[in-house]
Amino acid sequence: MNIRRTAAAVTAVAAMTALAACGNGDDNGGEDADDDANGEAGGPVELRIGEEGDFTEELEMATGGTGGVYYPLGGGIADIIENNTDALVNYQESGGSVDNLGQLFGGDAQLGLTQNDTANDAVHGQLEGLEDIPLDNIGWIAHLYPEAMHIVVRADSGIESIEDLEGQTIAVGDTGSGTRAISDAILEAHGLEEGDYDAEIAEFADTTDMLSDGTIDASMFVVGVPVASLTQLAASTDVTLLSIEDDVAAEIAEGGYYEAYDIDADSYDFLDEDVTTISVFAALAASSTEVSEDLAYDITAAFWENKDSITVDVDLVDIDEALLGIGDIPIHPGAERYYEEEGIDIP
CATH class of the missing domain: 3.40.190.10 (Periplasmic binding protein-like II)
Structure with missing residues (x-):
């Protein structure tokens, strides 16, 4: 039994x-x-x-x-x-x-x-x-x-780049998750240090509701593609993914056990083009x-x-x-x- x-x-x-x-x-x-x-x-x-x-x-x-x-x-x-x-x-x-x-x-x-x-x-x-x-x-x-880093924002937020996250409230990963280190690496590569934004510590599944109701401005999480909770969020809220420039992604990848990775546009209905990001391995x-x-x-x-x-x-x-x-x-x-x-x- x-x-x-x-x-x-x-x-x-x-x-x-x-x-x-x-x-x-x-x-x-x-x-x-x-x-x-x-x-x-x-x-x-x-x-x-x-x-x-x-x-x-x-x-x-x-x-x-x-x-x-x-x-x-x-x-x-x-x-x-x-x-x-x-x-x-x-x-x-x-x-x-x-x-x-x-x-x-x-x-x-x-x-x-x-x-x-x-x-x-x-x-x-x-x-x-x-x-x-x-x-x-x-x-x-x-x-x-x-597992690919997803940087999700509302489509009507006016946030078009990672640099635009300065001064925003960003969900950077749950306590005890591996997402935080990658979030920090990406933000630092774009000139954003601790104190340049408000960090929200939460499980990424919880951040979809927070993003939907405006409690946070962006959610960063590392997960396999596609992830169901993001698909569900997109069904009720217009969202998009922020992309990392190819040279910046390559530079970040050199600094750890990461790889540059493209989220294919076909992965999510709301994407019109591929999104460059960073991946690790589960x-x-x-x-x-x-x-x-x-x-x-x-x-x-x-x-x-x-x-x-x-x-x-x-x-x-x-x-x-x-x-x-x-x-x-x-x-x-x-x-x-x-x-x-x-x-x-x-x-």
């Missing part, structure tokens, strides 16, 4: 505070309750279900806000894992990439969706709230799809201390052999691009074994 629960994650601020308090600079972020529960530190989490089912392991997966792609995508991946391995996966709403990586590091989740740039920051000790603490148990499983990560090599191997195999069953409206990449954007993120040993068998070159 499959058992699924969803729960709102602890706020990223609280989670990061707790992690920083227990981290003490130790390699694995200090001892936690999981060490005692499993008899030894650093071993795979094995929670026996007993008479309730034939699963041998129960995993928590941190996803994202319910209005975005991560949450339903996490549900689809959870179904694949449950139907093709011995694991039970409880997928959770969360604050996004930063929150998810913090949960992996602290042992509150064993699987998580993340932007590749944020995960690279994490392994270098540059994660917001955990500065100078390298997250050394983050294991790459797979690159999933590109990826699936697993705890290398709480997900065994064998289970990670099974999860990786199950994902690639069944990814077409996921109904979320994004184009999941082919296995040949499974390691695109990995950068300095360690690959999980189980995933590495699978890719070696499949003839995929390991960076």
